[in-house]
Amino acid sequence: MKKYSFILGFAFFIGLVCFSLLIDFNKVKNDTPNKYNYVKSVAYTENKEKPIKTIVDLKGLNNAFVSIAKNVIPAVVSITTEMKIKIYSGDNSFDFFFNPFGKKDNKEFEQRYLGLGSGIIISSDGFIITNKHVIDEADKRGIQLADKRTYESEVIGLDTDTDVALLKINAKDLPTVVLGNSDDVEVGEWVLAIGSPLSPDLSSTVTAGIVSGIGRKINMDRTNRYSIENFIQTDAVVNPGNSGGPLLNIDGEVIGINTAIISRSGYNQGYAFAIPINIVKKVLSDLKIYGKVARGYIGISIGDISDTDDMEAFGLDKPGGVIVQGFTLGDNAKKAGIQIGDVITEVDGKKVLRKNELQSMVASKNPGDKVKLTVMRDGERIYITVTLLGREEEKAESLANNIQNNENKPPNIGILIEEVSSIDYLSGKIKRKGVIVIDIEDDSQLFRKGLSKGDLIWKIGNIEITSISDFNNVLKKYKGQAVRFFVIRTVTDETFILSIRIPQ
Numbered sequence: 001m002k003k004y005s006f007i008l009g010f011a012f013f014i015g016l017v018c019f020s021l022l023i024d025f026n027k028v029k030n031d032t033p034n035k036y037n038y039v040k041s042v043a044y045t046e047n048k049e050k051p052i053k054t055i056v057d058l059k060g061l062n063n064a065f066v067s068i069a070k071n072v073i074p075a076v077v078s079i080t081t082e083m084k085i086k087i088y089s090g091d092n093s094f095d096f097f098f099n100p101f102g103k104k105d106n107k108e109f110e111q112r113y114l115g116l117g118s119g120i121i122i123s124s125d126g127f128i129i130t131n132k133h134v135i136d137e138a139d140k141r142g143i144q145l146a147d148k149r150t151y152e153s154e155v156i157g158l159d160t161d162t163d164v165a166l167l168k169i170n171a172k173d174l175p176t177v178v179l180g181n182s183d184d185v186e187v188g189e190w191v192l193a194i195g196s197p198l199s200p201d202l203s204s205t206v207t208a209g210i211v212s213g214i215g216r217k218i219n220m221d222r223t224n225r226y227s228i229e230n231f232i233q234t235d236a237v238v239n240p241g242n243s244g245g246p247l248l249n250i251d252g253e254v255i256g257i258n259t260a261i262i263s264r265s266g267y268n269q270g271y272a273f274a275i276p277i278n279i280v281k282k283v284l285s286d287l288k289i290y291g292k293v294a295r296g297y298i299g300i301s302i303g304d305i306s307d308t309d310d311m312e313a314f315g316l317d318k319p320g321g322v323i324v325q326g327f328t329l330g331d332n333a334k335k336a337g338i339q340i341g342d343v344i345t346e347v348d349g350k351k352v353l354r355k356n357e358l359q360s361m362v363a364s365k366n367p368g369d370k371v372k373l374t375v376m377r378d379g380e381r382i383y384i385t386v387t388l389l390g391r392e393e394e395k396a397e398s399l400a401n402n403i404q405n406n407e408n409k410p411p412n413i414g415i416l417i418e419e420v421s422s423i424d425y426l427s428g429k430i431k432r433k434g435v436i437v438i439d440i441e442d443d444s445q446l447f448r449k450g451l452s453k454g455d456l457i458w459k460i461g462n463i464e465i466t467s468i469s470d471f472n473n474v475l476k477k478y479k480g481q482a483v484r485f486f487v488i489r490t491v492t493d494e495t496f497i498l499s500i501r502i503p504q
Helices: 002-031 035-048 050-075 277-290 308-313 332-336 355-363 422-427 445-449 468-477
Strands: 076-088 108-121 127-131 140-144 150-152 154-159 164-168 190-195 205-216 231-234 246-248 254-261 272-276 300-304 322-327 343-347 370-377 380-387 415-419 435-440 455-460 482-489 494-501
Touching: 050 076, 050 190, 050 205, 050 246, 108 190, 108 254, 127 254, 127 277, 154 277, 164 277, 190 254, 231 254, 254 277, 272 277, 277 355, 300 355, 300 494, 308 482, 308 494, 322 355, 332 380, 343 355, 415 468, 445 494, 455 468
Parallel strands: none
Antiparallel strands: 076 108, 076 140, 108 127, 127 164, 140 150, 154 164, 190 205, 190 246, 205 231, 231 272, 246 254, 254 272, 300 322, 322 343, 322 494, 343 370, 370 380, 415 435, 435 455, 455 482, 482 494
């Protein structure tokens, strides 16, 4: 009996051990990242969870797009323009062949030019916003609603600096859009564009894309030094005829006015640019009340921090900020304590990375408003409050352009200079001591940074230059370092700053 009990107990023990080993083996097997277990696990997750969630998101996005189109299309209009130009038959380039003996009848006739754009109804009583370039100089400005009703419009006001125009039609109870907040726009978010690309027959065309960039400057109007560009960039398809139409966020709010494309062919090649709606809001308010825009100015000329040398020369530990290069309006900025060479990093607590951002921030305010600037000066943070001026207060500080022929070549930076003569300085022809650039090598750092013949260098780093000897000594002092050059362009009276690294 004892023998059987022992055998039974031993068998039970052996079975228990085997069972434990089997469990451990399976555990190790399941925990081992072999390709079979990995594929099975991923397949289960991918098949059972992710596709279902993705399908739900796509349906939600689809419904959002459909809802936006239904709600906003009725408030987007097509604008057709007509401009007549008088032409004389005597201007005909083929006139020589038809009148070989020089006899010209000089008959007058009219040539008609047609244009197309889009607009947005912002009030139920018929106020419409669009781009200035859509309706500029047009004799007629026809408006067609999405339901095909047509009206003639009158121009309430235009703003050249932002390319915004306000129109009015005689109508009531019109559908309107909701204006959003373009300060909240982020790169990567979904957007829709609506307008009339290429033809009136394609009115109410909706395209979708994402925000590809913000704070863009594309130099659309190079003739206007006050031009304000802080565009939202998108890859939503925009073509000629879309100008003046809305760029919308996923909530169906207008965050921008589609204005321009960059294209070699004149048609969409990937990117379009919209004026942020927060810039437009200020313009609309002024145009509606005054017919023009009352816009504030600090009264300075500015430049960007462009590279690592600029950062070192201006004592910055990170990129961003706007260099004060000179004074252009009145003397408020000087009186407030701003100095040439200061780097403005914030306006009213908002960071400033580029000069077009500073321009748009200040342009949203009125003459007489005060702004608090955060300024970096020689590595020190300073706070300055400035009262904004109006453009009518603009003054220019003049400098005579009188270049002598005294060649002295500073070491290693590729320019020839001469001193400002005592006669010119004492007579007031040139109001600041310094050295004049009389020649510059086109492969030099200074040339690439924008220095030209005739420019006056009056300060390098923190040292004012009164002679060629000063100039050469300063170059030796800053050898191997990035340093600022304070310059006056004598041709245009423009003051600016550039930086280079002085060679060893």
